Amino acid sequence: MYVIDVGPQYEGERVRKGEFQVEYGGPDVGQKAELVLVKEMDEVEHDKITITGMDIKDLPEGSTVPLFIKVDVAGELLERDLEAVLERRIHQYINYIEGIFHMGQRNEIWIRIHKNSFNKGLDSLEHIGRILIDLYTAELPVIEKMSVEFITDPAKVEELLTVALTVYKERDDKVKGLRDEDVEEFYGCVLCQSFAPTHVCVITAERVALCGAINWFDGRAAVKVDPEGAQFAIPKGNLIDPEYYSYDTVNQIVAERSMGEVTRFNLHSALSYPHTSCGCFEAIVFYIPEADGFGIVNRDFVGSTVIDEPFSTLAGMASGGKQNEGYLGVGVQYLMSPKFLISDGGYNRVAWMPSVLKEMVKENIPEDLFDKIATEKDVQNVDELAAFMQNAGRL
Amino acid sequence: MATEIMTHPYYKVNVLTGSKGARIITEPEEAARIIDKAKTPLYVFGAEVIDTPVGDKLLIDYALQIAQSRDIPICATAHVKRKMLELQVTPDSVYDIIEIVHFLKDKDWTGVRGQGQHDLVLFTGVRCDLAERGLATLKHFAPHLKTFAICRRSHPNADYAVPIIAKGGKWQEYLAALVKTLGTVTPAA
Amino acid sequence: MRKGKMKEEEIKKTIKTEDGWEPVGPTPMPSLTDLRNWDFRLLQTYEPFYAPFCDLCCLCTFGKCDLTEDRKGACGIDIATQQARWILICCLMGTAAHGAHGRHMIDYLIEKHGEDFKIDLGSQVNVEAPIIRTVLGLKPETLGDLKKAIAYVEDEMIHLVSATHMGQEGNYKDFESKAFHAGMLDHVALEAADIAQIVGFGYPTSVADTPLVDLGWSSVNQEKPTIVVVGHNALVANSIVDYLRQNGLNDQVELAGLCCTALDMTRYDKGAKVIGPLSRQRFFLKTGYADVIVTDEQCVVTDIPQMAKDAGAALVAVSDKICYGLPNCSEKDVDQVFKMVVDEEQQVLILDADKAAEIAVRAAMALAPKRRELKKILTKEEATKLAAKCRGTCEACNRACANLLPINNAVFKTAQGDFTDLGKLFLRCIGCAKCEEACVNGIPILKLMQTAADGDTYKIRTGRGPIHDVEIRKVGSPIVLGTIPGVVLFAGCSNFPQDIYDVAWLAEELARRKYIVCLSGCSAMAAAMSKDEEGRTIYEKFPPEFDAGCIVNVGSCVSNAHVVGAAIKIANIFATLPNRANFELISDYILNRVGACGVVWGPYSQKALAIGTGAVRWGIPVVLGPHGSKYRRLFMSKKELDDWTVINGRTAELVDTKEPTPEHMMVVTETKERALITIIKQCFRRNDTPPGRGIKLNSYISAYKQLIGTLPDDLQNFVRTEKDIPIVYKREVISYLKEIGWQPKPVLSLPTIIGTYDTKVPIEATIK
Incomplete structure (x- = not known):
């Protein structure tokens, strides 16, 4: 089919320094980016693959050079809001190619092509373009036309980079500004029901799925692409509880999909009708009575939390599709949401979290609160935590 | 015809421990007659057909000639299909060795072509100890069919077996003569 | 025998029912017939396939009895039942070997540390004994508790052995059910033995990155x-x-x-x-x-x-x-x-x-x-001299060889000073020395191999014991959804059909396709005997975590319990199903939703038979190398022609899934190529999500194309909807499916066979 093998088994391949034929982007190159734009049907020439500048075979072995990957797509059901979702697949699909690794996204991409793959015949970006078009159109029939251009001419790359940066910023502004109130529908996911039969994830504009894999835009794309699939649209209906962000149609659908086990979600609370979890969460929010506040722990944290229980024990309390007040499984991105636990007080109510996680979400924690949230470096148990909080004037 | 109990096959691990053993078909012409008389034969190819030399040919070459003499369906076990496709022959089935034996046990199975259960099953190229186990299964549990091990190491649990043929040259002669005689006997109506 | 009140009280005391870590399920410390209905349900789809090793029964003094055709023994036994009886006897030997080893180990360690010596498997393992918890309903906290587990095994075995006496069980299915029981007991013994030695001797636990040691x-x-x-x-x-x-x-x-x-x-x-x-x-x-x-x-x-x-x-x-x-x-x-x-x-x-x-x-x-x-090992000159008498023509060695090897050529060439064939022979030799015994010239063939044997040393990782609870949480979801295509355990002996490093080939082919690969015992050792161009064995090449694309040495044969334990933990920790005394519920979950497969590429022992038979009762299919046909029994379905109706747990209705997954519960494959394809297929599960099935089918198609050269001939059996088709092959597959008139099949997220047979377990329990 192709000169080299293609498949999900090649995700995660590493290509070391002395092993690459060509390296595109990466830490040693300033000019690099990938950009997917949704255009009108007549603006895209289907199956067109272009290389502007030198190709792989034109470069000496071991070269490190700039690259811009420009993908234009068109289709009746496509909209610009889906660009980010589509763009992330460049990473996935390029990693499917034997001997190529792709890291990062947007203007932080880093690609290496192994000498072995080059020797097997992967001597042109044309091959990569062909594979991208085939995979995109196979998975997403809503893409009716697609063209791919690889720009390696440094001057052109720089020019397009300016365009790309603008597009990224527009997207970010839109996402940042997008509130649950601004959208008509949320998205549901029941992919995990084979081990959590009563669990339904409700993904809102400000609440990423607890597995971290699906945000509101992903949900939107999934529903378009596969209306019969595990993701489905949830019309909001009416906001029946403005303090606890509970919507009537959402609750109705949750009740149906959970076989009646769960009848109400307060979408941004861990204490009252909390959102259920299957077990795939990236982090757990847990209530600490001694601090009248929350602890947060992420999956990668090793050892016991401040309440002397590790992630694995807390996970048992949070999972299984049951509503367990005081426990909430979340995606890490939710910690950066403006609505993070807003019904319970948001970060004002967070007492403890691992230092690495705290650093990660620094920008989302009010500045004056940052040092008043304890980490594993500050306290070892709830007594010390209570004392810490008293000193900080929080208790 | 009377059943004889054979003595030792080539491989001692396959020694018969029972009261019912194969009839040894010493003459390739008789082997051809047995095959030609079958109404719904099947030929099972094992992995060793792929690269076992017989003179200047491979075992699969002879096995294919036997099969093609009267369009005997072929079940290519293991990864034999790959070799067959190189030789531009498509097998009728790719059930693995235990799978095909399992289906052959069922007298109501409609066979690899859906034309009815098989009445004579030929085996070539299956690893000898494994072949002997499959033949034992059919001996006990498939009274509705007969088996013929076309293998020069000899197989006591088959209904019909080739004698031990030590010399490669003699084996080639046996196979060549078998191929030559096939198709010269009209199958029973 | 139906348990009386006193017996039930005794059981409650043994498993400490007052210890309320979970409510006690329907089958605490099950006896011979307590799980019989589950066994019969398995046997309904996966019929026993017998390959009699011997036409006779020679057990008692009424014999020998000829069992060919319709003949029965003097006791009335027929050939199928005689094979099944022999299976039970062999499984019992295996169970006894592990059980006695466990008993000896536990008694010794109790002498050393006391009965109350605590079981602590480290911070990463809270669910210390998933098998004992599920089968007995006991959470073992001390060596004394492990002793209870072994005592239970010993108590059950006496009844099972009794059933093998002349004039006992007369039905092959019931013998198989008893063999399942022996296999399950074997797993209890394995777990008790390994936990005891881990805590008693301080073996590594809660550590994935165990040291690499020398092998060879x-x-x-x-x-x-x-x-x-x-x-x-x-x-x-x-x-x-x-x-x-x-x-x-x-x-x-x-x-x-x-x-x-x-x-x-x-x-x-x-x-x-x-x-x-x-x-x-x-x-x-x-x-x-x-x-x-x-x-x-x-x-x-x-x-x-x-x-x-x-x-x-x-x-x-x-x-x-x-x-x-x-x-x-x-x-x-x-x-x-x-x-x-x-x-x-x-x-x-x-x-x-x-x-x-x-x-x-x-x-x-x-x-x-x-x-x-x-x-001093033999020099080439000495070897040539010793081989001198061989003419290469008598072939007595070939005929005696347990692995059907062409020994005569190798020895004859050695006599000429050419050691190449002897070196190749060494890789396939299973070490029985029947050739030496048969040789008419008394040539010491195994000794000759010293000159040609591969003298490399290799690195193997030391056994790491149980899978960590955190690892289970991490991989639980992708395994059940199917996005990690499967967990494969290479267990068992070294009676390999061909080169000893074929296990390494299989392990690597699976690891690079992102399966979780575990190894134990002789298989773990054999898999170390192969290096890549950089001189690395698979243990050096792949990470040692229980995760996609990784390779784990769990340890010795008794450590096999931990991989079965991992499957139970997926159901219990991850899917939060209660497992206390809940064998059927957990096994049903594993059968329908956990893509695991056991492989014994070089089976020979009764222990491996017991382990494999036990695995089948848990719902884990097993693939054997060709010598496994000499166990005499396999478990086979009629593939796409069989009935694959299950219950949809969501609606409690029967649904014909029309797909044979898993296809067989115990099967023999002849070559490593076919084994790879079969192992991949055996990891498909009914509840695979479309992305998960896509990943599994990607592996299946890619391996099939690599080894056979075409799309899989039975691909249509495993594509339920177009969403299942891996995108890399989408066009080709859709075209093929159209050509053969494929029709979509139902996709279930909560399939179960509870409810398709008479059981105490309610269907609602499967969906909690």
Whole structure:
């Protein structure tokens, strides 16, 4: 089919320094980016693959050079809001190619092509373009036309980079500004029901799925692409509880999909009708009575939390599709949401979290609160935590 | 015809421990007659057909000639299909060795072509100890069919077996003569 | 026999029902027939396939009885039932081997540490004993609790053995059900034994990155006094380590092992060497490298006394299972025994671990200087001379060979000074020495192999014991959804059909396709015997976590329990199904939703049969190498022609899924190529999500194309909707499906077979 093998088994391949034929982007190159734009049907020439500048075979072995990957797509059901979702697949699909690794996204991409793959015949970006078009159109029939251009001419790359940066910023502004109130529908996911039969994830504009894999835009794309699939649209209906962000149609659908086990979600609370979890969460929010506040722990944290229980024990309390007040499984991105636990007080109510996680979400924690949230470096148990909080004037 | 109990096959691990053993078909012409008389034969190819030399040919070459003499369906076990496709022959089935034996046990199975259960099953190229186990299964549990091990190491649990043929040259002669005689006997109506 | 009130009270006491970690399910400490309905339901789809090894029954004095055609034995038994009886007998041998090993280990450790010695498997393992918890309903907290588990195994076994007597069970399905019971008990014994030795000896636990140790017959340093321990029970091996440490002799004495003892003692001391699996036993002992041979138990060739004598080595037998007719010196004074062994060259039996350890070390140190000349391996000139009488024509060796090898050519060429074929032979030799026995010229064929044997040393990771609860949480979702395409365990013996490094090939093919690959016992050792261009074995090449694309050595044969345990933990920890005394519920979950497959590529032992049979009862299919046909029994469905109706847990309705998953529960494949394809297929599960099925089908299609050259011939059986089709092959597959008139099939997220047979377990329990 192709000169080299293609498949999900090649995700995660590493290509070391002395092993690459060509390296595109990466830490040693300033000019690099990938950009997917949704255009009108007549603006895209289907199956067109272009290389502007030198190709792989034109470069000496071991070269490190700039690259811009420009993908234009068109289709009746496509909209610009889906660009980010589509763009992330460049990473996935390029990693499917034997001997190529792709890291990062947007203007932080880093690609290496192994000498072995080059020797097997992967001597042109044309091959990569062909594979991208085939995979995109196979998975997403809503893409009716697609063209791919690889720009390696440094001057052109720089020019397009300016365009790309603008597009990224527009997207970010839109996402940042997008509130649950601004959208008509949320998205549901029941992919995990084979081990959590009563669990339904409700993904809102400000609440990423607890597995971290699906945000509101992903949900939107999934529903378009596969209306019969595990993701489905949830019309909001009416906001029946403005303090606890509970919507009537959402609750109705949750009740149906959970076989009646769960009848109400307060979408941004861990204490009252909390959102259920299957077990795939990236982090757990847990209530600490001694601090009248929350602890947060992420999956990668090793050892016991401040309440002397590790992630694995807390996970048992949070999972299984049951509503367990005081426990909430979340995606890490939710910690950066403006609505993070807003019904319970948001970060004002967070007492403890691992230092690495705290650093990660620094920008989302009010500045004056940052040092008043304890980490594993500050306290070892709830007594010390209570004392810490008293000193900080929080208790 | 009377059943004889054979003595030792080539491989001692396959020694018969029972009261019912194969009839040894010493003459390739008789082997051809047995095959030609079958109404719904099947030929099972094992992995060793792929690269076992017989003179200047491979075992699969002879096995294919036997099969093609009267369009005997072929079940290519293991990864034999790959070799067959190189030789531009498509097998009728790719059930693995235990799978095909399992289906052959069922007298109501409609066979690899859906034309009815098989009445004579030929085996070539299956690893000898494994072949002997499959033949034992059919001996006990498939009274509705007969088996013929076309293998020069000899197989006591088959209904019909080739004698031990030590010399490669003699084996080639046996196979060549078998191929030559096939198709010269009209199958029973 | 129906349990009376007193018996039920006894069970409650044993499993400490007052300890309310979970409510007690319907089958605490099940007896012979308590899970019979589950067994029969399995057998309904996966019929026993018998390949009789013998046409006769020779058990009792009414025989021999001819069982061909419709004939019955004097007792009325038919050939199928006789095979099933034999299966039960062999499974019981396997269970007894592991159970007795566990009993011995636990009793010894209780003597050492006390009954109340706590079980602590480290911070990463909270669910310490998933099998014991599920089968008995007991959460073991101490060595005393593990003793209860072994006692339960022992109690059940007496009934099972009884059923094998002449004039007992008369139905092959019931024999198979009893064999399942024996297999399940075997797993209880495995788990109890391994937990005991991990906590009792301080083996690594809660650590994935265990040390890499040396493996290979030439890894043994012949310059040092050398003790070689052969067997599976590392108790004495560990005592030898203790003695060496206490006397500051670690660096002066070489300690090496053959078979699982090697794997377990390297968990105790990473300086010990792993010589190799069972197939290397005779070869190695004939090299004369061992100054002292210590035999413990299981898979030990029974002519070691003669081999030791021929090699001028001392022999100390240390197990009551293998006494070899030797004088029992357990009570004798240690100096007296030393004299017997070193001066009088007597072989001895010592059932006292510490005494045996001291004798082994002191004897090795005394004998080594005298044995220098005996440790020289054959030179090429010597080999050529020894082979000289071979004409290459009598073929007596070929005919006797248990692995059907062309030995005559190799020996004849050796006589001409060409060792290439002999080297190739070594890779396929399973070490039985029948060739030597058959040779009309008395040529010592195994000895000749010394000149041509691959003398490389390799790296193997020491056994790491249980899978961590956090690992389970991490991989639980992708396994159940299917996005990790499967968990494959390579277990069992070294009776490989072809090259010993084929296990490494299979393991690597799966690991690079992102399967989770686990290995144990002889298979773990064999898989180390292959290096890539950079000189790395698979243990060096792949990470040791229980995660996609990783390779894990769980340890010795008794460590197999941890992989079954991982499947249970996925159901219990991850899917939060209660497992206490809940065998059927958990097994149903595993059968329908956990893509796991056991592989025994070189099966020979009764222990492997017991382990495999037990795995089937848990819902884990098993793929065997061709020698496995000589177990006499497999479990096969009629593939796409069978009935694949299950219950949709969501609606409690019957649904015909029309797909054979898993296809067979125990099957033999002839070649490694077909094995790879079969293993991949055996990991499909009914509840695979479309992305998960897509990933699994991607592996299936890519392997099939690589090895057979086409799309899989039965692909249509496993595509439920177009969403299942992997995107890389989408166009090609859609075109093929159209051509053959494929129709979509139902996709279930909560499939179960509970409700398709008479059971105490309600359907609602499967969806909690």
